[in-house]
Amino acid sequence: MKKATKKTVNEAADWAGANSALYELGGLVIVHDASGCNSTYATHDEPRWDQIPSLMFISALTEYDAILGNDQKLIDQVVEAAEELEPRFIALYGSPIATVMGTDFIGIAREIETITGIPAFGLKTSGMNSYIHGASQAYQMLVKRFVKPSDHHTGINLLGVTPLDHYGSAVHLRRFGAAHGMVSCWSMGCIWQEITDAGQAAVNVVVSADGLAAAEEMEERFGIPYCVGVPIGTAGSKAMSELIEHKKGFLHSRKPGHRIVLIGEPVQMHTLAWVLEQRGWDSFRVVSASEQHVGNMVQTEFEEEIAKAAADAEIVIADPLLRPICPPQARFIALPRVAYSGRMYLNEIPDLVEEAGDAWLEANQL
Amino acid sequence: MIKLAFYGKGGIGKSTTVSNVSAALAEKGYTVMQIGCDPKADSTINLRREPEKAAVLDLLREKNQETTLEEVVTRGYRDVLLVEAGGPTPGLGCAGRGIIAAMEFLDDKKAYEVYHPDVVLFDVLGDVVCGGFAMPIREGYADQVYILTSGEAMSIHAAMNIALAVEMFQKRGYATLGGVIVNRRMVNQEEERIAKLCKDIHSSVVGILDFSKTVQEADDRHQTVIEAFPDSYAANMYRRLAEELLENAHD
Secondary structure, three states: OOOOOOOOOOOOEHHHHHHHHHOOOOOEEEEEOOOOOHHHHHHHHOOOOOOOOOEEEEOOOOHHHHHHOOHHHHHHHHHHHHHHHOOOOEEEEEOHHHHHHOOOHHHHHHHHHHHHOOOEEEOOOOOOOEHHHHHHHHHHHHHHHHOOOOOOOOOEEEEEEOHHHHOOOHHHHHHHHHHOOEEEEEEOOOOHHHHHOHHHOOEEEEOOHHHHHHHHHHHHHHOOOEEEOOOEHHHHHHHHHHHHHHOOOEOOOOOEEEEEEEEOOHHHHHHHHHHHHHOOOOOEEEEEOOOOOOOOOEEOOOHHHHHHHHOOOOEEEEOHHHHHHOOOOOEEEEOOOHHHHOOOOHHHOOOOEHHHHHHHHHHOOO | OEEEEEEEOOOOOHHHHHHHHHHHHHHOOOOEEEEEEOOOOOOOHHHOOOOOOOOHHHHHHHHHHHOOHHHHOEEOHHHOEEEEOOOOOOOOOOHHHHHHHHHHHHHHOOHHHHHOOOEEEEEEOOOOOOHHHHHHHOOOOOOEEEEEEOOOHHHHHHHHHHHHHHHHHHHHOOOEEEEEEEEOOOOOOHHHHHHHHHHHOOOOEEEEEOOOHHHHHHHHOOOOHHHHOOOOHHHHHHHHHHHHHHHHHHO
């Protein structure tokens, strides 16, 4: 029972991460799963669901489809929908059921692309990994399939701006990006041309682990370097501007310990630790469920292990739903995330960028 | 890198043939990786040297993602790299899904980049009975499929099924049919039956393996004929087949 979740909840799953990354891009997205499971995404993980239309569907997989491997039904339905909706691209990926069936989304996507002539791709999601795993794959695939190379490079791409991690900061992040000649923002508030033009940027700015794989892919394909961090507070903003100028670097604290434990998305938590260090604090521990290690962090999704990592903390900064497993003697500072508590604390998710971040830090006596 | 998958009715001699082809290619200086895709984990018996290593799925069951490549890849006769996918507890789980998990494990751990084999041979259980057993012919795995058959009716029937599956998956960019390997059983009208099969599946015979007691004797010693009887007619038979497969792959 060590891995059981008794007092807390699970983070958004990989397929929700992929959905979040692709939501505003005009593609037809099919999650191969039993009908009804999309409500988890729509009601918990996607605050844009009732604000911005998107072509996201669940395939309504049945027991006999699963047993008999009825891929043709899925293919026919996707082709029919694509002919009607004329999406920019088609993305297919799976849930735990499709994973157990071993559905080959890459092969099916190839078949659909041949029939429809619309770019189609499959992702390897299983519903058993973190949202970062799914969003990373989606962004990396966009680079592989749609970003055009360029001979001239100027400005920046912001990589990893999804509501799952940056709901409160997204608008401000775009403003920060615009001040640095932003070419694209992946992918809240993003128009399609931003994605295809992203190869024109001089540097990629990875603001969450969701964007790391895409940054690495763009570095390999187009020679675009990247830096990692979030412009949290005026100090973080200034530091990020310097990293952008140097076209490299990663904002993180060099004072490890266990006095201040930060639980959440690793790029954001490392940056927050760096900002706190500038403000005179020390002894930081970052805890994250992200399978992609970013800097020095405790990687775990399990309640007991998170509780153990936070056991000696004086201050814990985490989503409010983690409060029950944090030590009672520690000062708990709530930093809600859509990826963890969904819409429960939506209005309390702070904007951490530039001066707004300073205000949040001061309000929390940090 | 050349990647080939071998299918055919159970008991037709796939593992014996694939092991001998591995040995013949290794003898010529190629780095060969043989991957047994059968829950029984018995594909590589005739090539093994080191103490038996656990199959991929046995280790995944115990250690999950902490399993390392070194724990599942062993070196056999002339350094052939040996891997057994293994399978679930008999009577439980899903063997086909197990093959997918084992193949994905090798992929995730970058087995082909780490060991740089010139040739990878997938020895697959019997027929393409479910999605899992089609895994070795998915994009990124084998490039060509070879079907082993005799002139026996059930073997021909299985060969037809395999060829149909391969044809059906062409739309998904899966492996193409490389040809038919005949493992003679000296049944009536064997040649005619094979010829009809080839016509029906639009393929051709790439190699003929005569029935040989020498192969059986080598099997009894848990060796390939290439190792046990290197100067035998049977050993040369497999060497010719290996050359034919290489030529076919390069075409």
